[in-house]
Amino acid sequence: MLDVRPGERVLELGCGTGLLSIVAAKLGAAHVTAADLDSDALQAAKRNAARNGVENRIDFRAGSWYEALRGADPIRSGDARFDVIIATPPQTPGPAPFGPKYGGREGTTNIFKIIRGAPGVLNQDRGRLWLMAISLADPDEVWRRLKGCFSEVLLMRETDRIFSAEEYDRMAVGLFDYLCRLRSSGKSHFADAGNGRYAFRNLFIRAAGPRLP
Numbered sequence: 001m002l003d004v005r006p007g008e009r010v011l012e013l014g015c016g017t018g019l020l021s022i023v024a025a026k027l028g029a030a031h032v033t034a035a036d037l038d039s040d041a042l043q044a045a046k047r048n049a050a051r052n053g054v055e056n057r058i059d060f061r062a063g064s065w066y067e068a069l070r071g072a073d074p075i076r077s078g079d080a081r082f083d084v085i086i087a088t089p090p091q092t093p094g095p096a097p098f099g100p101k102y103g104g105r106e107g108t109t110n111i112f113k114i115i116r117g118a119p120g121v122l123n124q125d126r127g128r129l130w131l132m133a134i135s136l137a138d139p140d141e142v143w144r145r146l147k148g149c150f151s152e153v154l155l156m157r158e159t160d161r162i163f164s165a166e167e168y169d170r171m172a173v174g175l176f177d178y179l180c181r182l183r184s185s186g187k188s189h190f191a192d193a194g195n196g197r198y199a200f201r202n203l204f205i206r207a208a209g210p211r212l213p
Helices: 019-025 040-053 065-069 108-123 139-147 165-170 176-186
Strands: 010-015 032-038 057-061 084-087 127-133 151-165 191-195 197-210
Touching: 010 019, 010 065, 019 032, 019 040, 019 084, 032 040, 032 065, 032 165, 032 176, 040 057, 040 065, 065 108, 084 108, 084 165, 108 127, 108 139, 127 139, 139 151, 139 197, 151 165
Parallel strands: 010 032, 010 084, 032 057, 084 127
Antiparallel strands: 127 197, 151 197, 191 197
């Protein structure tokens, strides 16, 4: 689905092992900046980029979200203005931190930081944000904030993610009950899928036309 065009500059926030940064480079991006807080993930991403022959077009940077851009060479990395931002942030809600999937009390802490900062680093005429959001993390408010920062917001695809109460309680004791309370308040969306299973939605969103603050 990614509409990276030849010659564009791309920023991936939370690149993990580098899959989407490598895809962007192979789609023709002139330069990709790939950022992640996890040093082990960055090392794996560098090895994967080398295996795929695109290491010369990806600049790996350590840091949390846009903070990773501080001190970057804007001519080499294009940090001043990107054409595309790709982000798949941790966004599982929880009452307290529990691991790498934690996204704040309502799951939106990282998502909101990414949305809020995007217009300031995207090209105004053609900049796009590709965001993978989950319906556990207040999707109505995520959509509202996207509409406030971009003139066009499209849901490109959605898929079901099946889960069980036990899966989430293994992350943190009582986490499933917490998700149920969020659902009752309208801040988390998931459905009964039968046989003790549930389903939330993976939302693949494309936002274009960034609005300056």
